[in-house]
Amino acid sequence: MPANKFNGFTDLGIGVGLRIPHYDHIFSQAPAVDWFEIISENFMVDGGRPLAVLDRILEQYRVVQHGVSMYFGSAGRLNREHLRRLKSLVRRTKTPWLTDHLCWGSVDGKYTHDLLPIPYTFEAAKITARKIREARDFLEVPIAVENVSSYAEFKMSQMTEWEFLGEVVERADCGVLLDVNNIYVSSRNHGFDPMAYLSAVDPARVAQFHIAGHSQFEKYTLDTHDHPVIDPVWALYAEAVARCGRTATLLEWDDRIPPFEEVHAEARKAEKYLPEAAAECA
């Protein structure tokens, strides 16, 4: 849905990730960008340049927060210090919704700093959903969880990834940040039909899309965010838009980052899919 309770009833359009190599261009040229996505953890500090930059961005642009370390799928409790700092940032940015990954990454207080896949079990779904609810209640902002790229599958899984995603978001009553590149990457690594995944996602819960590039190696596909979006991912995106309608879309480009204009132009390619989808929904 274009605007729903999971994205704060907004229709932000097409955004790009705010990255350090682009700061000078953004501040000197003030490009017309619908919105920026920030990595929350980069700004959960007490002061200095990160917050000064963020405040300048907030003067001119809408910002949506995207986290990488909440680890809803970790079996342990939520980190209260993390939540406290995150809430402070939420108040600063006034992000209409907040996203993080459907993954785990810490255990017994030790952090891997990675987005590790969750075994698709009912126990994991219950724990993950409870933590999403707790975070949303504390942060007082809608939360959407992102499907991750994965390279491993668990023997103990009791359902498919898309069934697990549905189980979690229904239990948590939260939104979905649907990363179509991640669906593609995981489908290559695990041999499933990406359209089957897409058709199983409840369109009413989709708060945002991610698109990105990846790298193909001899024996696996890696989610590297260092290339343009490939045609099969655009095809998935077109299908996702057709199902969900005009929804906030964000291009991720995190490594070997080209000039801002190039990144923005790649993101704007999404525009050609959106009006058709809007017409279909109408």
Place this chain on the structure above:
Amino acid sequence: MRLIELQRRMAADVMRPLSSRAPGVSTYLTPNTLLTAADRLDIYHRQYWLRLLDALAEDFPALRALLGERAFSNLSKAYLASCPSKSFTLRDLGSKLPSWLKADLGRAGKYGALALELARLEWAHVEAFDAAWIPPLDSAALASGPDLRPTLQPCLRLLELSHPADEIRLAANQGTLRREKLSVGTHPAGKYFIAVHRLDGDVFYRRLEAGEFQLLRRLERGLSLGESLAGRIRGLNDPETAPSKLRTWFEAWTVLGWLGE
């Protein structure tokens, strides 16, 4: 297997030392047509080490230049094995490196003491970069009397070192650090009082006089201006020059915003 048990097992396998094996991965991961269960786990294992080693290298460029790529990488691996990350943010990854090195200077080989001081300076740099900034006191407020208890800026770090770590860091940043010359006096050992501080978003190093450092340390401990100035302060022995020197120090601190409310 419960979720917590699986995650303990997988985290141990992901974070295991590089080049070691992880037996039994196939008990919890499945293979696919191209990769064994262990191969699939190793994608995460390699990513873990790449990410964390890169983060340490970024935060400790001078230590890396001093030790050389291989020695720094080995040191980082040993550090991470001993002090795995316990913070949600990679920003904190190197927080224990100075104390870990101090516990055994041999970990840095022949550069032990210098390596420790570089680690202290570079960690202070990380802290100064994004610490809070409090409203600074102006000269009028500072003149209010001896009972005033200024707070040092949270983004100011005071270091007493035996090596000119600031010069070495700058040389490393400029690519001019020559390890082979360190022992012949280009950066002589001695007493160095260094303030690591932030101004307009950038981190700087400022050499302090001994007495200036001593006085700032007293203020850092929460003493009032009057209490801080009581007793002997190096460089203020001469009653004729002491007032002007003191004025110079306070003027500089005021300009730099080091004393806050």
